[in-house]
Amino acid sequence: EADIYQTPRYLVIGTGKKITLECSQTMGHDKMYWYQQDPGMELHLIHYSYGVNSTEKGDLSSESTVSRIRTEHFPLTLESARPSHTSQYLCASSAGQGAYEQYFGPGTRLTVT
Amino acid sequence: QQPVQSPQAVILREGEDAVINCSSSKALYSVHWYRQKHGEAPVFLMILLKGGEQKGHEKISASFNEKKQQSSLYLTASQLSYSGTYFCGTERGRWNYGGSQGNLIFGKGTKLSVKP
Numbered sequence: 001e002a003d004i005y006q007t008p009r010y011l012v013i014g015t016g017k018k019i020t021l022e023c024s025q026t027m028g029h030d031k032m033y034w035y036q037q038d039p040g041m042e043l044h045l046i047h048y049s050y051g052v053n054s055t056e057k058g059d060l061s062s063e064s065t066v067s068r069i070r071t072e073h074f075p076l077t078l079e080s081a082r083p084s085h086t087s088q089y090l091c092a093s094s095a096g097q098g099a100y101e102q103y104f105g106p107g108t109r110l111t112v113t
Numbered sequence: 114q115q116p117v118q119s120p121q122a123v124i125l126r127e128g129e130d131a132v133i134n135c136s137s138s139k140a141l142y143s144v145h146w147y148r149q150k151h152g153e154a155p156v157f158l159m160i161l162l163k164g165g166e167q168k169g170h171e172k173i174s175a176s177f178n179e180k181k182q183q184s185s186l187y188l189t190a191s192q193l194s195y196s197g198t199y200f201c202g203t204e205r206g207r208w209n210y211g212g213s214q215g216n217l218i219f220g221k222g223t224k225l226s227v228k229p
Contacts, residue, residue: 040198043155090154103157104155
């Protein structure tokens, strides 16, 4: 059973607000990811981390930032939310790079009004 | 270099078979398959590696043609629980190859509906 958690599960927030989406895993995985997924669409990698103090931008340009101060925690922050940020955000982790199973969290569905 | 999946959607009756394809224009190191049910997170199905190694569920069958940069997922004797959207994710390489660092690029998905 994968142990990766995301909070909040649903968030409705006004334009211009600062928000942080939380992601935690208890599996001791080094690599963690943030994906953005619109309804019925594919997953787009927006950030990833190889381990503590390591963060990189993914393939999809994003106005969000991430941090990795602890192995188990990989929060994503939007400094000023906009309606274009409305989407589902999925966090995932894996035991290593590349050919390892990714475990996904339940996601945060964000709506910016 | 997003992989291309086909078909985009398929409707089956219980017990029927289906094949979902994933192709890339770039040389691949591995192909990963995930299934996502409506409103849920993607769930791992299988990884196929260059060289023939496979990791995944015993009941899932897939192939990886390295020369053609293609993978196929075989769903046999489908059950209602097979319904969902199937995504393939391709890994172009490792360790600074094309900047991918071993990360996955996902296709647009194939929506599978199994009817009773």
